[in-house]
Amino acid sequence: xxxxxxxxxxxxxxxLALAVSLPTAAGAQERVALVxxxxxxxxxxxxxxxxxxxxxxxxxxxxxxxxxxxGRDLDKRGLEDQIRAFGRALDGASVALFFYAGHxxxxxxxxxxxxxxxxxxRPGDLSFETIDVGQVLGQMEAEPRVNLVFLDACRDNPLAxxxxxxxxxxxASVGTGLASIHSAVGTMIAYATQPDNVALDGxxxxxxxxxxxxxxxxxxxxxxxxxxxxxRSDVVASTRQKQVPWDHSSLIGDVVLVPGSGAAPSSxxxxxxxxxxxxxxxxxxxxxxxxxxxxxxxxxxxSVKDTGDVAQLRSYVTAFPAxxxxxxxxxxxxxxxxxxxxxxxxxxxxxxxxxxxxGVPPRPRAPRENCASRxxxxxxxxxxxxxxxxxxxxxxxGVRNLFGDxxxxxxxxxxxxxxxxxxxxxxxxxxxxxxxxxxxxxEKSTDLYVKNGRVQTLRVVFSTGETxxxxxxxxxxxxxxxxxRPVKAHWVQLVIDRTxxxxxxxxxxISKLSVTSERAR
Numbered sequence: 401x402x403x404x405x406x407x408x409x410x411x412x413x414x415x416l417a418l419a420v421s422l423p424t425a426a427g428a429q430e431r432v433a434l435v436x437x438x439x440x441x442x443x444x445x446x447x448x449x450x451x452x453x454x455x456x457x458x459x460x461x462x463x464x465x466x467x468x469x470x471g472r473d474l475d476k477r478g479l480e481d482q483i484r485a486f487g488r489a490l491d492g493a494s495v496a497l498f499f500y501a502g503h504x505x506x507x508x509x510x511x512x513x514x515x516x517x518x519x520x521x522r523p524g525d526l527s528f529e530t531i532d533v534g535q536v537l538g539q540m541e542a543e544p545r546v547n548l549v550f551l552d553a554c555r556d557n558p559l560a561x562x563x564x565x566x567x568x569x570x571x572a573s574v575g576t577g578l579a580s581i582h583s584a585v586g587t588m589i590a591y592a593t594q595p596d597n598v599a600l601d602g603x604x605x606x607x608x609x610x611x612x613x614x615x616x617x618x619x620x621x622x623x624x625x626x627x628x629x630x631x632r633s634d635v636v637a638s639t640r641q642k643q644v645p646w647d648h649s650s651l652i653g654d655v656v657l658v659p660g661s662g663a664a665p666s667s668x669x670x671x672x673x674x675x676x677x678x679x680x681x682x683x684x685x686x687x688x689x690x691x692x693x694x695x696x697x698x699x700x701x702x703s704v705k706d707t708g709d710v711a712q713l714r715s716y717v718t719a720f721p722a723x724x725x726x727x728x729x730x731x732x733x734x735x736x737x738x739x740x741x742x743x744x745x746x747x748x749x750x751x752x753x754x755x756x757x758x759g760v761p762p763r764p765r766a767p768r769e770n771c772a773s774r775x776x777x778x779x780x781x782x783x784x785x786x787x788x789x790x791x792x793x794x795x796x797x798g799v800r801n802l803f804g805d806x807x808x809x810x811x812x813x814x815x816x817x818x819x820x821x822x823x824x825x826x827x828x829x830x831x832x833x834x835x836x837x838x839x840x841x842x843e844k845s846t847d848l849y850v851k852n853g854r855v856q857t858l859r860v861v862f863s864t865g866e867t868x869x870x871x872x873x874x875x876x877x878x879x880x881x882x883x884x885r886p887v888k889a890h891w892v893q894l895v896i897d898r899t900x901x902x903x904x905x906x907x908x909x910i911s912k913l914s915v916t917s918e919r920a921r
Contacts, residue, residue: 431495433458433466434486434536436513438502440473443519450501453552453610456901457499460617464658466497475517479531487539495657496540497548501610504553510534513553540587546655547587548624552609588649590628592635604856604874605901608635609645615819615898619702621660625649633706701725702820710736728764728893731865761863763826763891768813772800778919782826787813789907797909799823806843806911817853818896818908826891831917833862833889835882839912840872841900849876853908857898862889874900878912888920 437454439447451472458470469489471482490496503514512530520529533551540547592609606614612634616627632645700719704712705728713729713736720726763784771784785799789811797811802823812821841854858870866889870881892915899908 430493431466431497432486432489432493433461433468433497433499434471434482435461435468435499436471436474436479436482436502437500438473438479438514438516441503441514441516441518443517444503444514447502449605449607449610450552452605452901453501453607454499456606456614457501457550457610457617460614461497461499464618466495473516476515476529476531479513479515483531483536483539486536487542490539490543490545493545495546495548495655497550498536498540499550499552501552501607504533504551505530511551511553537587545586546651548655549587549589550613551590552592552607585650586652588624588628588647588651588655590631590645590647592645593643594646604898608638608643611638611898612645614817614901616702618658618816620658621656622658623654623656624651625654627657630702637706701729705729705732708736725764726762728861730761731861734865763824763863764822764861764893770799772798772803774803776914776917778831778917779828781828781915782824783913784824784826785810785812786822789813802910802913804912806839809842809844809909809911810913811842811852811907811909812896817899817901817906818855819899820896821908822893822895823910823913824891824893825915827889827917830888830890830920831915832886832920833883833892833915833917834886835880835916836860836870836894837878837880837912837914837916838870838872838910839878840875840910842909843876843911846876850902851904852902853906854900854902855896855898855908855910856900857896859895859897861893861895862887863891864889869897870894880916882916 435454435458437450437452439450441447454470454472458468461468467489469482469486471478474482486496486498500513503518505512505514511533512526513533513536514530518529520526533549537547537549540549592607604611609631612631615634616622616630619627622630628645628647635643635645700716704716705725707713710733713733717726717729764786765784766786768787769784770788771782774781774783783799783802788799789797790813791797795808797809797813799810801808801810810823812818814821836858838855838858841849842852843849854874855872856874858872860868860870860883862868864887866887868883868887872879872881894913896908902908
């Protein structure tokens, strides 16, 4: 007994030492991930998104330094082979990560992953046709390390219903969704939704859970506990509270997968490579001080913008007094205070306080913004983009490309998929804004259109503090969006909130954009 306790104590000391070292480098040794997406089911409802989810998560993990074992639409034999390969690759690894998207089910409190060839007609089929999640955890927890498990496997599963029917009076043992798993020290298990609930596959390229994971995973300096809170917030909002991501964690200390700007890089925490150009060979470049400053600005804003907490929004303004989102932060603060019903807290009555000398709140600005003027029927408009892809092979991707031929495009130039990047349109006088017209993606050719990212959701922020959400279709050609009512404003900011991911490049493009407005009376 004493020997066993000493062994357990030694393992705990190793885990503590490992966890303490993670915030600066996310592990000094190799990090290994197994990523599986099953959608082409032969005996159950096919799922459109899991193969996309797996492909995009695998790419994101490689960009932050993981060695990735990847499988899509795996049958039972293929899934078992990948799990074995994963176990072999984990020897000496400090971080293990498992992501699964597809059908899953729980029986008698145990969770099972469903290969694409599974056929469940009688109780005895379960052990032969599915994979117990415990088999994967067994591989991961064989040595002391940090283990991260993401299960986007709670879709409505007809195989579970057919198995329940075959069990007769014992059908209650077949639960809805997945059951909560209690894991060993050093493991976090994240579910797409709360235990015993069903998750959504989603209408876009990715499920709501994977969309949020991909959005926040690359954030520098983000602890995985904070990562899960941000994922939960996004999914609750996008599914209108139908789906609440859940996690069970026995991690010790902080676990940071992407070092912050002050952390030294290591072999296990490699900075994401520079995004390839729209055409031609990849071009690499070292990030400048301005790049790092803007990345820190965006990361901080993303951490506070949806909290609804005035103190946190003010902390952003204090940390970045000339930041990209200062004007928006002030407007959010006024909006929150007005909703709280404090006397005199009407946002419109306080707009003059946002700028010395009173008047219109300043439009959002960015260190690397690119601006151009455009004549409009109602006057003159100034378009500014938060970032722009550097010229490649004789082509430029500046904001001026939004004015003319859809064969050209504005392409954002920051790392990531374009989420958080924006275009502002500042008017020469107050306008009555009725809507927007957008040619989505890079429309030079159908091939380039699908290779590059496209905008799925735009958040339109007005100088008055009002907002609108615009959802664009994933198609070529102009799309006209008319607001529910016109809004008087001196400028509008169009922020990319979600994207349709490209098949080859992570850049997001817009070929043409204009604001429908008229002079306010």
